[in-house]
Amino acid sequence: xxxxxxxxxxINDNKFYQTEFNLMLEFADxxxxxxxxxxxxFIEKGVSTGKLINLxxxxxxxxxxxxxxxxxxEIFIAGNLDVKKVKYLSYLNKIDDVHFTLYGxxxxxxxxxxxxxxxxxxxEQLPHLLNRGFGLIWDxxxxxxxxxxxxxxxxxxxxxxxxxxxASGIPVIIWDQAAEANFVKEKNVGIVISSLYxxxxxxxxxxxxKYLELANNVKKEAKK
Numbered sequence: 206x207x208x209x210x211x212x213x214x215x216i217n218d219n220k221f222y223q224t225e226f227n228l229m230l231e232f233a234d235x236x237x238x239x240x241x242x243x244x245x246x247f248i249e250k251g252v253s254t255g256k257l258i259n260l261x262x263x264x265x266x267x268x269x270x271x272x273x274x275x276x277x278x279e280i281f282i283a284g285n286l287d288v289k290k291v292k293y294l295s296y297l298n299k300i301d302d303v304h305f306t307l308y309g310x311x312x313x314x315x316x317x318x319x320x321x322x323x324x325x326x327x328x329e330q331l332p333h334l335l336n337r338g339f340g341l342i343w344d345x346x347x348x349x350x351x352x353x354x355x356x357x358x359x360x361x362x363x364x365x366x367x368x369x370x371x372a373s374g375i376p377v378i379i380w381d382q383a384a385e386a387n388f389v390k391e392k393n394v395g396i397v398i399s400s401l402y403x404x405x406x407x408x409x410x411x412x413x414x415k416y417l418e419l420a421n422n423v424k425k426e427a428k429k
Contacts, residue, residue, distance in 0.1 A: 340370030
């Protein structure tokens with residue numbers, strides 16, 4: 206089962222990881238990869254299609270019953286909040302009339318008026334706190350697009366936070382060029398956007414009826 210592909214992530218792309226990657230291709234009978242975009246990458250590496258299995262999305266184990274969330278335009282961001290990695294957080298104050306609630310470690314920013322930082326909580330506790338609004342899947346250096354090494358990796362990987370948000374029962378908002386944007390659209394469990402500057406208009410267009418439609422679809426996926 207593939208966790209990360211360093212050649213695509215471009216953080217640890219060196220001879221050691223290339224050798225490790227080639228050994229995996231040689232030894233494995235079957236390879237479980239993240240999504241169809243990553244399958245295409247492996248095929249281009251010479252791996253036969255019959256050897257590849259599409260995971261589609263990671264699991265997030267939570268034994269509690271999923272409840273429908275409350276209609277809200279609040280945006281949750283969960284995960285590593287180190288601005289050296291997720292530089293876009295530094296620019297969230299440029300987005301008017303949108304409120305963000307952050308959970309995670311390494312938060313160092315001075316709080317903006319539109320940001321609430323709620324600290325770091327255990328993985329099994331977090332889903333119960335995400336009970337309204339939307340979960341954001343975004344990464345990289347900019348709020349205009351997902352740029353930089355970490356932002357561009359969204360074109361290939363399955364972010365675990367997508368699984369967290371869906372297991373929590375809340376619809377998601379994801380970059381339209383992310384590999385998992387197709388999953389979000391096909392399952393109708395959220396909204397795809399090209400820029401965080403689109404937030405005010407996008408959120409204003411989501412009625413309570415539309416939100417509940419998304420939330421009910423999320424509930425079906427959450428059970429899986």
